[in-house]
Amino acid sequence: MASSNISFMMSFILCPLIMLISSGSATTTTSYNVLMGFGAKPNGLTDSTEAFLRAWDAACASTDAALIYVPRGRYLLRPLAFKGPCKSPHITFRIDGTLVAPSDYRVLGGAENWLNFQSVSGVSIVGGALDARGPALWACKANPANSCPSGATTLSITYSKDIKITGLTSLNSQMFHIVINHCENVEMRGVRIIAHGDSPNTDGIHVQLSKNVVISNSSVGTGDDCVSIGPGTQNLWIERMACGPGHGISIGSLAKDMDEEGVQNVTVKQAVFTGTQNGIRIKSWAKPSNGFVQGVHFSNIVMRNVQNPIIIDQNYCPGKVNCPTQVSGIKIDDITYQNIKGTSATTVAMKFDCSTGNPCSGIRLEDVNLTLQNKPAQSLCANAIGMSFGTVLPHSCLST
DSSP states (O other): OHHHHHHHHHHHHHHHHHHHHOOTTSOOEEEEESSTTTOOOTEEEEEOHHHHHHHHHHHHHOSSEEEEEEOSSEEEOOSEEEEOOOSSSOEEEEEOSEEEOOSSHHHHHTSSEEEEEESOEEEEEESOEEEOOTHHHHHHHHSTTSOOOOOOEEEEEESOEEEEEESOEEESOSSOSEEEESOEEEEEESOEEEOOTTOTTOOSEEEESOEEEEEEEEEEEOSSOSEEEOTTOEEEEEEEEEEOSSSOEEEEEEOSSSSOOOEEEEEEEEEEEESOSOSEEEEEOSSOOOOEEEEEEEEEEEEEEESSSEEEETTOOGGGSSOOOSOOOOEEEEEEEEEEEEEESSSEEEEEEOOSSSOEEEEEEEEEEEEETTEEOEEEEESEEEEEEEEEESOOOOBO
16 A cells, blocks of 8 residues: 555656656647846846746747746846736746845835736746845834835735646745635645744735635745635635744634625644644624635644634724624634644633624534643633534533
């Protein structure tokens, strides 16, 4: 059995490499080196934006599979959009260097996105690093007297399908690091996201209005949610993730709008949270909404000194300023917590603060063991209905 598994894994690893270099009866791949013929400069000082766009246009217009190659070095890029649809059936962006933002944070700060792939299909981004040079903008925002731009998302994938992101590192994003919006069939593997724990609004990976998204073997340390899951997310699978620093993995915030698509079929397993503000969280504003959260499974998760290891908060209001005083319309149902273990940094390790108008239902706790510095922790429930199985500590406060 072990031998057959190894053979399968080797064929899985080697197959894409063979397809990239072979030609003739298999697949013909045309290569485009951003240095040769397109004029990019790997010195981190010369603007290479137009060179990258010309390489993209050539690859996109090809009827063959295409490889855009970025050799070692640092490439200065302004905001740019790689637009489809393309004639090429598959484009691989192979990055052996680092893409860097301009030193003046205002160049990116007024743009919504730094690097944007839109309306593309069959694109793979392999390796490399994206350095958005966010600290200068964070410092501006730290002073309330300053007038600062909002900041840009580092990598945005919109209205696209069949996307793979492998071995990519995102450093110091001004705002969100990676956004998946209106997409289908996206796989992210071996992604590293790095930003200071105090960096504002630097969500690691944000997914919304998308389906069939897989995130695996990745690590996120940032100043906001490691992964944030927005309305309209379906069939999201997160496995083998390290989170911290950050605000945990969050579904929401939801109920921003009355007409809001639901979140369904989300799996988070084999994750480790270290020193995060939250662990696994579902959050919604106390406002009317026809949205919902259904079919969520959290399993095999380790908490290490996490402030709120398990939390549902339907009275979400950061800063507690101008909070809505209505009732959350988000209906939360069929949520499973299985084999969740570790330590809480606060007395309340499990908190289910659900809507008075739409109580949480179908909550299942199975083999949960969360302690407070080797002392018993507490649980807090409001309008939460569910059942417990196996050993559950702190003791469940769910209504049955």
